[in-house]
């Protein structure tokens with residue numbers, strides 16, 4: 001079983017503006033509304049792969065209702081705690097003329113201590129040995145930065161595998177608990193090492209050093225430059241595909257979805273890497289925060305090239 005945790009979900013509002021200009025009146029061509037937040041996107045990707053998961057977290061208000069209805073209509077199991085505050089709306093500006101993708105993320109309404117405690121208690125019900133818990137995204141005010149650390153520790157006590165996708169202090173604290181797999185992007189790694197990586201080799205060496213913490217697998221995603229997968233068994237460079245990108249939002253989450261699928265179904269390392277890369281590539285072909293289809297994934301997977309480095 002796979003469970004995803006999204007402590008700070010978002011109604012993603014993607015607005016398409018051709019030739020977007022600041023300090024100017026911009027006419028919106030199209031608007032998309034999607035249920036968003038990293039863990040929720042992972043569950044959406046898994047659903048497209050035919051893999052059931054349970055999406056857990058905190059939701060409230062009209063945006064919260066929109067999100068829960070969307071996820072339920074997709075057939076994803078839900079385990080959200082209702083909050084009295086409105087769930088955030090994140091705005092994404094896509095300019096198809098200049099090929100720019102701009103994220104405007106709200107911080108999220110504060111959460112009470114009581115609700116966080118309730119969530120912690122409920123999270124582990126139904127999770128057993130070898131299940132997978134995906135912890136992804138930012139947290140709203142009121143939640144401590146060591147929340148992922150605490151949950152990963154608890155998961156390890158119960159022999160549950162964990163995947164962490166977070167940035168800043170959440171990442172810093174979380175990796176101390178040695179999750180099974182992490183998926184930092186370049187920016188997240190630079191934040192952690194307080195370094196501006198000019199050289200890919202240096203970045204890979206630094207990422208590799210995180211294996212010393214007890215982390216088993218690292219998928220370092222590099223946006224349009226592809227990705228690097230790192231384990232004790234070897235390191236692999238994944239070439240990016242040249243695609244007609246509609247939206248980059250959620251490409252990393254789709255990748256996490258592919259990784260979770262591969263772990264759950266015991267795919268071998270090469271298959272796991274190709275699966276994850278194809279899932280993210282398929283998602284780039286979709287508008288807004290829609291995840292890639294299984295049909296596109298299967299087609300693109302044949303094109304993914306990986307090289308041992």
Ligand SMILES: Nc1ncnc2c1ncn2[C@@H]1O[C@H](COP(=O)(O)OP(=O)(O)OP(=O)(O)O)[C@@H](O)[C@H]1O
Nearest residue numbers: 185221222223224226227240249250251252253280
């Ligand atoms: N412009 C692009 N062209 C080709 N492939 C891309 C592009 N952007 C992303 N990808 C693919 O998607 C993967 C994940 O993207 P990225 O590194 O942007 O993740 P991310 O920063 O976690 O994204 P998000 O937080 O929006 O989910 C990359 O490793 C790469 O394989």
Ligand SMILES: O=P(O)(O)OC[C@@]1(O)O[C@H](CO)[C@@H](O)[C@@H]1O
Nearest residue numbers: 010036037038090105137138250
């Ligand atoms: O503010 P966070 O929690 O870091 O990221 C939230 C978010 O940008 O991540 C997803 C894409 O990865 C979107 O659905 C969502 O709006």
